[in-house]
Amino acid sequence: MPKVYGTGAYDFKRHRVAEYPVELAPEIPERPPEQKPGTNLSNSITLVEIQRDRxxxxxxxxxxxxxxxxxxxxxxxxxxxxxxxETELLVKGGIKPVPLQRVMILEVSQYLENYLWPNFAPETASFEHVMSMILMINEKFRENVAPWTCFYDRRDVFKGFLERTLRLKEQEKASSIAEKTNYLLFMINAFQVSAFL
Structure with missing residues (x-):
C-alpha cells in the first residue's frame, strides 16, 4: 500500500515505480586525451596549424x-x-557534427565577410553557398562574436538571404542530419536576436 504524505486536504500518495535491472556496460577503453569529452584540445587550433592549412x-x-x-x-x-x-564542411553519413576545426579556420580567414557575403546573390546562390553562410554565422554565435556586422553594408540583400534561407526547406535536395541541425541552430540564433531588437 502506498504511503500517504501530508495532512488535511493536500494528501499525496507515493506510488511505486517500476524497477528494471540495469546491466553494467562492458569496460570501455580509455580514449586519447584529444578525444575525451570536456577537453578543449580537439576544439582548439594553433597558429602554426592555421598557417600550414590548405x-x-x-x-x-x-x-x-x-x-x-x-x-x-x-x-x-x-x-x-x-x-x-563538400570537402571541408559536409558531414557524410551518421549524426556527426560539422568538423569544428575546419569551420574555425574559415572563420579566422574571414570567409563569410570577404568571400561568401560580398558575392552572395539571392537569385543565383547555390545551396552550398547558403549553407556555408549558415555555418559561418553559427560559428560566430558559438565564439560569441557579433554575427551580423558584415551584413550592414548590403542591408537590401540581407532580406534576400533570409528569404533564401527560409526556402532551403523547399528545395529538392535531401538534407543530412547535420545540415538540418545547423539550419535549426541558425533559426534559433536568428530569432533569439530578433526578439531583443
Missing amino acids: LTKIAAANWSKSAADPSERAPFNPELVKEIY
Missing part, C-alpha cells in the same frame, strides 16, 4: 585581404564554394 592557402589566393594584393586575388568562383563545402 584552407589558409585557398583563402590567401581568393579572399584574404591581408595575404595578397587585391588585384592578385582570383575572381569569385561559385565552384570553389561548392568544393569547400
Whole structure:
C-alpha cells in the first residue's frame, strides 16, 4: 500500500515505480586525451596549424585581404564554394557534427565577410553557398562574436538571404542530419536576436 504524505486536504500518495535491472556496460577503453569529452584540445587550433592549412592557402589566393594584393586575388568562383563545402564542411553519413576545426579556420580567414557575403546573390546562390553562410554565422554565435556586422553594408540583400534561407526547406535536395541541425541552430540564433531588437 502506498504511503500517504501530508495532512488535511493536500494528501499525496507515493506510488511505486517500476524497477528494471540495469546491466553494467562492458569496460570501455580509455580514449586519447584529444578525444575525451570536456577537453578543449580537439576544439582548439594553433597558429602554426592555421598557417600550414590548405584552407589558409585557398583563402590567401581568393579572399584574404591581408595575404595578397587585391588585384592578385582570383575572381569569385561559385565552384570553389561548392568544393569547400563538400570537402571541408559536409558531414557524410551518421549524426556527426560539422568538423569544428575546419569551420574555425574559415572563420579566422574571414570567409563569410570577404568571400561568401560580398558575392552572395539571392537569385543565383547555390545551396552550398547558403549553407556555408549558415555555418559561418553559427560559428560566430558559438565564439560569441557579433554575427551580423558584415551584413550592414548590403542591408537590401540581407532580406534576400533570409528569404533564401527560409526556402532551403523547399528545395529538392535531401538534407543530412547535420545540415538540418545547423539550419535549426541558425533559426534559433536568428530569432533569439530578433526578439531583443
